[in-house]
Amino acid sequence: MNPSASTLSPHPGISKRRLSLFRFALCVLSGVMLGLSFPPSSLGILACFGLVPWLIVLADIERTKRALWFTYVTFVTFHIITLNWTGGYEHGNDCYMMIAGGLTMFLHPLFYFIPTSIFLYIRNSFGEKMALSALPFLWVAYEFSHSLSEWSFPWLTIGNSQSYDLARMQFIPATGIYGLSFWILLINVLAYMLYSNLAQGKWRTFSGSAIMATLLLCGIYLAPKIHGEAVLADAPQYENGGLTEDEKQITVAIVQSNVDPWLKWTQRATKTLELYLGMSRTLVRSSSQRPDLMLWPETAIPYRFLTPGFESLLGYLRTNVDNIGVSVLTGFYHKETYRDSADAPPSAKRVPGSGERYDNFNAVAFIQPGTDDIPWYGKMKMVPFAERVPYADAFYLLDFLRWGVGIGGWQIGRDSTIFIENRTGARFCVMICYESTYPAFVAAFVKKGAEFISIVTIDSWWGHMSGAYQHQQFALFRAVENRRWVARCAVGGISCFIDPFGRVYDRTELFTQTTLSRTIGRSNELTLYSRYGDWLAIICVFVAGMFFAAALGLRFMKKHRRMHGNEADRFEE
Numbered sequence: 001m002n003p004s005a006s007t008l009s010p011h012p013g014i015s016k017r018r019l020s021l022f023r024f025a026l027c028v029l030s031g032v033m034l035g036l037s038f039p040p041s042s043l044g045i046l047a048c049f050g051l052v053p054w055l056i057v058l059a060d061i062e063r064t065k066r067a068l069w070f071t072y073v074t075f076v077t078f079h080i081i082t083l084n085w086t087g088g089y090e091h092g093n094d095c096y097m098m099i100a101g102g103l104t105m106f107l108h109p110l111f112y113f114i115p116t117s118i119f120l121y122i123r124n125s126f127g128e129k130m131a132l133s134a135l136p137f138l139w140v141a142y143e144f145s146h147s148l149s150e151w152s153f154p155w156l157t158i159g160n161s162q163s164y165d166l167a168r169m170q171f172i173p174a175t176g177i178y179g180l181s182f183w184i185l186l187i188n189v190l191a192y193m194l195y196s197n198l199a200q201g202k203w204r205t206f207s208g209s210a211i212m213a214t215l216l217l218c219g220i221y222l223a224p225k226i227h228g229e230a231v232l233a234d235a236p237q238y239e240n241g242g243l244t245e246d247e248k249q250i251t252v253a254i255v256q257s258n259v260d261p262w263l264k265w266t267q268r269a270t271k272t273l274e275l276y277l278g279m280s281r282t283l284v285r286s287s288s289q290r291p292d293l294m295l296w297p298e299t300a301i302p303y304r305f306l307t308p309g310f311e312s313l314l315g316y317l318r319t320n321v322d323n324i325g326v327s328v329l330t331g332f333y334h335k336e337t338y339r340d341s342a343d344a345p346p347s348a349k350r351v352p353g354s355g356e357r358y359d360n361f362n363a364v365a366f367i368q369p370g371t372d373d374i375p376w377y378g379k380m381k382m383v384p385f386a387e388r389v390p391y392a393d394a395f396y397l398l399d400f401l402r403w404g405v406g407i408g409g410w411q412i413g414r415d416s417t418i419f420i421e422n423r424t425g426a427r428f429c430v431m432i433c434y435e436s437t438y439p440a441f442v443a444a445f446v447k448k449g450a451e452f453i454s455i456v457t458i459d460s461w462w463g464h465m466s467g468a469y470q471h472q473q474f475a476l477f478r479a480v481e482n483r484r485w486v487a488r489c490a491v492g493g494i495s496c497f498i499d500p501f502g503r504v505y506d507r508t509e510l511f512t513q514t515t516l517s518r519t520i521g522r523s524n525e526l527t528l529y530s531r532y533g534d535w536l537a538i539i540c541v542f543v544a545g546m547f548f549a550a551a552l553g554l555r556f557m558k559k560h561r562r563m564h565g566n567e568a569d570r571f572e573e
Helices: 016-036 044-048 052-059 064-082 095-126 128-145 158-162 177-199 208-234 269-286 311-324 433-437 439-448 466-482 528-532 535-572
Strands: 249-256 293-295 327-337 357-367 376-378 427-432 452-457 486-490 496-498 514-521
Touching: 016 044, 016 052, 016 064, 044 158, 044 177, 052 064, 052 095, 052 177, 064 095, 095 128, 095 535, 128 177, 128 535, 158 177, 158 466, 177 208, 177 535, 249 269, 249 452, 249 486, 269 311, 269 514, 311 327, 311 357, 327 452, 357 427, 427 433, 427 439, 433 439, 433 452, 433 466, 439 452, 439 466, 439 528, 452 466, 466 486, 466 496, 466 528, 496 514
Parallel strands: 249 293, 293 327, 427 452, 452 486
Antiparallel strands: 249 514, 327 357, 357 376, 486 496
16 A cells, blocks of 8 residues: 555545545546646646646555546546537537547547556556656657557647646747646646645645745746746737738738538539639738738538549639639648559548549648649548548558548548748648647648648537637647747638737637638748757657666566575575
């Protein structure tokens, strides 16, 4: 039994049932605090102390299986509060979405067993102090590793809880979002250690150790705020423009059509196209400053207009873009047919009754006035199952597990693309929906030359639930990490512009039809994070690995000694 167990339990001699209920309540409290720290709630401070009740429970438990059960209670509560939007339960339009959303809420918490199990293993080998020292590294290493595979889901990176605190995120141009995660874990660990030592009677309330620990905790909590306030005080003000004449600029327009994403695939596609063209013409006529670039959202055009057989549609689209006189970046879906079916990946689709193989891409195309070349980019980061079965080329027999709305079963895009607007020479990238939650992925485009970041998305699937608000808020981190302007275009909202310090402009409401236009800055300077990516997370992986390796080594040595001790005893006998 941990020495802290009796002091952390609510009462000496409490019944097992009541003790179990008390632990359960603490874990639920932990999950609630974590859940309420995420958008649309602005209570990010709760994440800084949200793990303390969970750590109190773990300190009282030796058996790994029991500890993992309470870990599941904590994080399933967190998931239910944070990810209840994933099933689209507000409208209930799609059975697949509702099932997938439920599975996400109740199965994804199992991933937290990985850092928890390693934490418990280190604790059992070296004791609680060493395990707590390792925890911030373990947590960040887990979050980083969970962003790498096709199973990845960086949505719940704990640093994302701080999206409403602009001052505290101003150090992430050096560390990326994982710097915030590490800071949050460090505060949780220090807060728990302060509580634990006071609860066990090791420290008196006003003892020197307790005061020093409290000052350290407050210092670490306040340091990013103080630094961030100083940064924001010196930052340029863009509310009424604010760009100087010597700064590179581009005027970007956004078309928020509020087309119903459920009906778009069943109604006449020409109706949708004419809506975008009409709104674009009106925007250009009414703008005091002619836009250089216009953004249409994800799959705005439900045609595969770059595919042979759609030449007349492509010609019509080009003619209208020429007449409008503004470059258009639009979402669409692209189809590529393999000339030789042997070249097709195992996950490629088949045309019934023939050997023809093809793939669909969730894509964007860049159409410029008077230019025949139309570069396109295929989405590279997919929502697991909703857009693509993870590792579909290996598990292609599971292809039936795909969402039936729109096209579904997308192929992964093949290469990152930097678009160049001819008139201004502006270089920019586009993130399609979910891609904007991957920090290093976005930074790689910036390092490749993107002077600003555009995001096109559909967040209307989720109704008025928290998903759209979370997705919009997470874009602030990408702006700050790279010190780049972000232009965010969503079909039914939330559309907006975000400056390099995370300040939001022209934010639209959900389910409204509107257009935006703003002159934004372009930059070629690279932040430490843009240049070196997840260096901090990689260090955390290395340090966490050293802790785990040391625990394994100690366990091996103890086992080795016991074996040799038994052999020596037998020899003496």
